Amino acid sequence: MHYITSERIQVGAIYGGKTRVRPVWFIWSGKKYHVYKVNHMWKEGNGREVLVFFSVSDQANTYLLCYNALDMEWTICGTYTEG
């Protein structure tokens, strides 16, 4: 995992359905990435803050996105590498 300082990003997401929220694209550093697959999602709570993490892949790479349910804000936390 290559962590980066959380950067705010723009995200297009579908709300509802089985997973409640699912990112379908995101814009990071001016480039638009289409989410090909949501690999895994999980929630973390600390105090009243609830963060929902999404491991998502486009056709080439895997990224870790985070949705802060309290602030309704999306950030990118890192890109996945081997180990």
Next chain:
Amino acid sequence: MSSADRERVIMHVDMDAFFASVEQRTNPALVGKPLVVSGAGKRTVVTTASYQARSYGIKSGMPLFEAKRRCPDLLCVQANIPKYVDASFRVLDILQATTPDVEVYSIDEAFLDVTGSLLLFKGAENIARMIKEGIWDDLRLTCSIGIAPNKLLAKLASNLEKPGGLRIISQDEIPSLLENLSVEQMWGIGPRLAKYLNAMGVFSCGQLGRVPARLLERRFGIMGRMLHNMARGADDSPVVRFGTEPDAKSMGHTMTVQRDLKSRKEISWYIFLLSEMLGRRLRSGGYAGRTVALTLRYTDFHTFSRRMTLKRHINTGPQIHEAAMRILGGIRLRDPVRLVGVSLANLARGAIQIPLFEDERRKVEVILAMDRVNNRYGDFTLSWGPFVGSQMSRAVTPRWRPGGVKFLCPIL
């Protein structure tokens, strides 16, 4: 065999290489590769190994350097406990859809009493397949399932067919299965006990079952009767429904430090940290305790505990720290310390009395105010001076259960 065993259908669900599988799911680049999940720091041990890593002889509890020696291409991922806790709760939801009688044994294991669900779901095997499909659909994870008349045999059954297996032990099969089963394979018989039994000429469960119970009791005390029953596949223990578990008898935390502690001042810092984590956990469950225990491990791995019973119940970090420091004061340290543990036993709920004196009352009010802030903004948002500047990360013990351990500890 008890009559209760004849009527029950018990299922043991064991997630396959749970932490490693969740990591492989999160990062597809890890799929099919030798991978271990471990703690932070250089002196950490393997928490879970993927099946690819296990083929190199790597197993849980092995020091990471040893694992890397066995497999130079080994990939290591630092444990992310909230991720596994979330997955564990999702598995629990799937299990509870088949029966309310689900006992969460650990973060990746559960027992189910499906006796009452057999008609509804057309048999135990069908329930097991539904569970496997449900977990695969939701999480893309696999599990091994054992079905038997009791918990002991259900656990054995799931272990016999790993990974991804489904094994049923029927009532009729029990004597023949146990006859040649080595005693180490039975749940509850560890390597040390097995060695004792082997020294008595007992290698299989069949042989163990033929040893008179009285002889085993003389040799092993209460455990002797249990061994006698285990060898015959008998187990009356109930499936304890999630949320109805009995109150905790003790709570504690241990921590392996990144560099050996040579001074009492350094040890004191860790004792304070562990006491604070423990105090917060005790208060969140409404517990207080009277017996404080301090555990230390020297660099040569010699581990020992000393305890002290107080006159009144306590549940705050500073109180636990003070008692543990009194214990430390009575220990002559012969070597540097690599592990520190603090625990509290003799637990009771609602045992804290409102202090009589103003000073004491104000101390309690400060602690409660800190709890309110930390409940809202997260653990260690407001804490004691010595912890300022420490980077916090979540940690968990392998024996974690939902609703059990959840705390932050510093990365050092």
